[in-house]
Amino acid sequence: MSDFQIDWQREERTGTAEAILCDGKTAGQIAAMLEAAAGRRLLLTRLSAEKRAALPDALDYDPLSRTALSGELRALRDSGIGIVCAGTSDLPVAGEARRTLAFHGLDAPVIADVGVAGLWRLMDKLDRIRGFRVLIAVAGMEGALFSVLAGLVRAPVIAVPTSVGYGVAEGGRAALSTALATCAPGVVTVNIDNGFGAACAAIRMTAAGRGA
Amino acid sequence: MSDFQIDWQREERTGTAEAILCDGKTAGQIAAMLEAAAGRRLLLTRLSAEKRAALPDALDYDPLSRTALSGELRALRDSGIGIVCAGTSDLPVAGEARRTLAFHGLDAPVIADVGVAGLWRLMDKLDRIRGFRVLIAVAGMEGALFSVLAGLVRAPVIAVPTSVGYGVAEGGRAALSTALATCAPGVVTVNIDNGFGAACAAIRMTAAGRGA
Amino acid sequence: MSDFQIDWQREERTGTAEAILCDGKTAGQIAAMLEAAAGRRLLLTRLSAEKRAALPDALDYDPLSRTALSGELRALRDSGIGIVCAGTSDLPVAGEARRTLAFHGLDAPVIADVGVAGLWRLMDKLDRIRGFRVLIAVAGMEGALFSVLAGLVRAPVIAVPTSVGYGVAEGGRAALSTALATCAPGVVTVNIDNGFGAACAAIRMTAAGRGA
Amino acid sequence: MSDFQIDWQREERTGTAEAILCDGKTAGQIAAMLEAAAGRRLLLTRLSAEKRAALPDALDYDPLSRTALSGELRALRDSGIGIVCAGTSDLPVAGEARRTLAFHGLDAPVIADVGVAGLWRLMDKLDRIRGFRVLIAVAGMEGALFSVLAGLVRAPVIAVPTSVGYGVAEGGRAALSTALATCAPGVVTVNIDNGFGAACAAIRMTAAGRGA
Amino acid sequence: MSDFQIDWQREERTGTAEAILCDGKTAGQIAAMLEAAAGRRLLLTRLSAEKRAALPDALDYDPLSRTALSGELRALRDSGIGIVCAGTSDLPVAGEARRTLAFHGLDAPVIADVGVAGLWRLMDKLDRIRGFRVLIAVAGMEGALFSVLAGLVRAPVIAVPTSVGYGVAEGGRAALSTALATCAPGVVTVNIDNGFGAACAAIRMTAAGRGA
Amino acid sequence: MSDFQIDWQREERTGTAEAILCDGKTAGQIAAMLEAAAGRRLLLTRLSAEKRAALPDALDYDPLSRTALSGELRALRDSGIGIVCAGTSDLPVAGEARRTLAFHGLDAPVIADVGVAGLWRLMDKLDRIRGFRVLIAVAGMEGALFSVLAGLVRAPVIAVPTSVGYGVAEGGRAALSTALATCAPGVVTVNIDNGFGAACAAIRMTAAGRGA
Amino acid sequence: MSDFQIDWQREERTGTAEAILCDGKTAGQIAAMLEAAAGRRLLLTRLSAEKRAALPDALDYDPLSRTALSGELRALRDSGIGIVCAGTSDLPVAGEARRTLAFHGLDAPVIADVGVAGLWRLMDKLDRIRGFRVLIAVAGMEGALFSVLAGLVRAPVIAVPTSVGYGVAEGGRAALSTALATCAPGVVTVNIDNGFGAACAAIRMTAAGRGA
């Protein structure tokens, strides 16, 4: 009996495709999945450089976001989704979201380093940020960006708390609790460091606007 | 100096109006806010029956959801938002979401008691559920409904973990961690028992589909 | 042997006087302390209305902040300390700080309801806020106010997380972790709901500026 | 005095044999135990490849489950126990259960990759799964499989939460709380990653049916 | 649309019937469910004396375990299940298990007050305890009974940690962690205070022995 | 678009300059920031020796505190700030505070190894300690130094809990809770191991004394 | 079968007698135990005034410590045990220890209100404190007293953290972690508010000195 069965119908059923979370899988298991895909498109997340080196050359691998795209790449079209990022250390998670969107054929810019300790950085870019239909906000530490941002825009704000920080912020718990306890309604959140999940939710949201 | 300043511009700025969270406020403070509103529309959440009794008669009060609507009620139009509810004990939170939507003029039906321990209850209603553009899922205990539901539909699923349960589920922590750790991408979550926040996010999402 | 010994030398030694934390003490114990004081000045904190009713009439009691001042009141002088408060529900804690300062003869205004979900409320009052030498910031929920405020002013910001909120914010933990994990340097924090401690620290800080 | 005393009577007394948990023991300590066994049958769990390399060649070692069987192997007979596994990353823990059963002479198949995000995978195999008298369910992330499975079958479901996942799922806590808070009665749970314990409990349960 | 749909097929499908968890439900909601049952058998758990007083007289109510049986009672037959209880304060939870078994027509004795601080109490009754095919062990505080018991018998041990205790034992967390971390294989656990779930699992286990 | 935008105005706006937290940033990202600084002064914190080796030679690097100063060094003037340190293992965090002050041109001595287990060590130095206008107290384990110190001096005490310790002290949580729960008013705290933040707060406090 | 079996042999076997923890027991259950005692000596702890009122008049009840002594009282002899108490609010727990010792015929004085925020209070009494052979130290809030005391004396220090405090100290967790993480060797701890357990341990310790 096979050890895995990829849910190929997921994109048809839910609008976003199954991805392979490579953490906790051996390079051998991942290679077997790629072989079973037989050229069908696959997204790999949390793929370390070490494991990537043990896989076929054909992968489109991005080391910062630790994502790989296998199979035919789709042309990118404007998605209406913007990714807002509090600090430089949050870029790997923002990158996972951006790459997941790209895998689904959607282009989404990253607005970097707009943490609220220097509020002018966010304010300078507010007009541009207000132009997006869905916002993915990526922040670690205390995640105050989520609340401030949601109070200034009309788009839904998908918070992605990151594990950036130390002490009580270690592992992302402080940013997560901010996303959940926010005084600004309209914020929803996903798991810590889950750029992939935020992108999938954003895809569902943009589809929601077009009717079911 | 006044002790409060209501953010009347919030609906214009963000698409959803400020609400008064009545927990932690005295009946006197709430009455002062209603007076300051001077007939403008206000939503009150977490308003106990005791405090409601100390307020003016004109309020439209719902004891199950502990919400009150003040000012002119809007006519309801179809929102494309559905509220799916795991058990009878989750109905107060589902009601807070439904009433928040109604305050904004949006009608949203509640599909009750479809917890996954008897999966047929969800399956029987799946066609109807698939017809919504945005889903609010309300569940306590372990919250497995969030994952199962998101794997079956295309709409974004806003999880509202509830504080229904005991032992490790006490206070809603187990359902919250399920919403965050879910294996089904497309789930986003709000704070425990936060039906109001889920409704506000849903409003943003339906707007998102129509362009900014 | 007596059950208590009041540290009358504390104000001489540390700059702030000992106070009686009334939680966990019986009215009888508190009355005995007042009697032992024999007219000397005493501050009582967390004194419920029920216990206050069982004590001598001479107390200057404030029900919102649950504080009482016993003995001669000092005339108030300008302290350079400002108290900034995120929401109406945080006023009891802000009040404990204000009353503690008043007990020490210091006047400190409260700037109320400037939570960041409506950022304009804070911005409108920023010039006034920038005029204080020390700021006490009082906020519950997610406490994003601490970070935003500290990024805009030169004064030290003493965060007082409050137990206002529910779900992950219950008991004040979310606001506390924001105060600690803040990306804005210059924030220091005290225990949840500890308006008394914040005031004592503020007194030490204003003294610090005048040399030792 | 010896540093250890193996509980050789345990299988006679309780129905399952003592095993050596190799985490936290040095290769030297493990080797001494094997020598003391003097050919008697022993099961070793959580034995890393590094430590295994320092032990005698005669061991039957399985690197995925990190288990070793020492001494005479028993012929396998049908156990009526099935192992259901949510994802590929859960296979090491499922393997520890399977190997523990094999050590006791019991054969148990593994039904792999039936996580509920694609519910059809579980439904396709439901007839087969319903044929088992005892089920061991192995899942990480949010562990929703436990609830769904228990609502569909008559067998007791022994949940084994795994440490697969990140953020709030890190270390297996989210899956554990799902197993405990489940709305589906009939689920019992063991410690995170404890495939060994689940197998021992399953052995007791199948024996329970035959009378004491 | 009705607010509830009772899963009448559950006993046929899983071997144990759905029960009504009365915590978090109003007396009105419970009364509506009883009316919908129309004489069919129902088990009610966590039913306070106050709510029971608001319900029809026909209920068979037990105040210690806070359970009620509605509809025709089944004759009791020997179940092979024994309930072992560490202290007097654990009897309500033990009672919930006993009553759940009785609702399913199964008789199960309670062996009370055998906590390990006086080990002779357990030892005196060991022969009797060894005669059961399945054991439900109910203990609060540190729950050491679970480990000691499982090391002495062949039956599966279903631990039910109770919320009896204070300090680090408050809410049952210490007993729960003992059940999970036990050094004695063969222990499985359910949620804190979940006597109902333990009984349901025990029913599945005794059925497991008779083949599927 | 650039991945970062340094908040050069922060010192003007808040009194302390932005620093680069090097944890979670690649050497490449840090090098790009140094290049963008173009000779302007920058403080780097949590810079490992490995990353430092990949950066330009001109840095003034201190391996114990893992800090680097880039650009022109300021001459040091007396700050009135003293750093009190409980044990030798706390010196790296004390060093981060000292170096942050030095970056801002302020000299601050470190009083080392005055933990309260041998109270005479603190008492011997009390006269000197009482001479400072602001105190930074650095302690791990249980952090009892914070309370004892604050009861003996008039200066504000900024507690810096450190991650020194094991068991319940692991990661600094025990020392942090002591700082927050202290019975000695006048203690404020920053995040675990946050010597940088303590120094920034101390700078604000000394400025507070001189008027705004 | 009886619901309880009192461990009358415990004093003979372990040196201290079994006590009845009245929390979680009904007045009826407690009365049944007193009746079963038939005049033998019994200690009752955590007995509320309400329950006491429902019990026989013969009890020697102390409302502050919520303890009752039943049966013949022993004459008190000097125990060499001293009870040191940080604050007035800790007196109920100190009282439980004192009464437990009295039940065993041992006299132990309480040295009250020597919290370290005013260190002179402890120092003034140090000579007397050094005269005890075993010390029970009772403190809530941050519990710094445990460390300071243990660094000054030769006796073993049994820490009893109390649930006095709020915020992070709520429920006694901060004081407990101080007791465990203390930098002063020689401190041992018992559960939060467990004055009874501390007294039992102290009795064993004083016996230890006389040989077994």
Add this chain to the structure above:
Amino acid sequence: MSDFQIDWQREERTGTAEAILCDGKTAGQIAAMLEAAAGRRLLLTRLSAEKRAALPDALDYDPLSRTALSGELRALRDSGIGIVCAGTSDLPVAGEARRTLAFHGLDAPVIADVGVAGLWRLMDKLDRIRGFRVLIAVAGMEGALFSVLAGLVRAPVIAVPTSVGYGVAEGGRAALSTALATCAPGVVTVNIDNGFGAACAAIRMTAAGRGA
């Protein structure tokens, strides 16, 4: 100024000598302390083999317990202290206790591998165990040994929870909560893995018996 000041008076003042906790100190810092000792006796704990290799040859180093004794060794005399150990993996912590006692000139035997899963192992040695005046009990996993042991002996039982275990036992928290929540009075506890502290407390206890 020196970075450390060893508390040489501690043994005179408290009965046990200061030790150097080597975790978190560099080999250079440790070497400086040894040099400052100038031949005086010192105990080093948590000294890794790597650091030991960088220190002078004269140390008496034990790799299992990671302790080193410097200076003149004392002759061992019988202490009346026994060390009881649940499993082989707990021996390093038991060793730290044994070596600390040896440093103070006290001999204490280790009774190994008497975990309660096989209760006969403890019972076989009970007579010997009952001969000690003070018992140190070392256990990880769920720590049930603490409760069982204390119910069988008259000596004080110092529990040392160890970090042996996984899942909910990880880091020693489950064993610690058992030690604190135990139903067997007479158990006191120290921090997780703190063999050193247990030994120091045991020394104080044996001294307590001989008068102050």
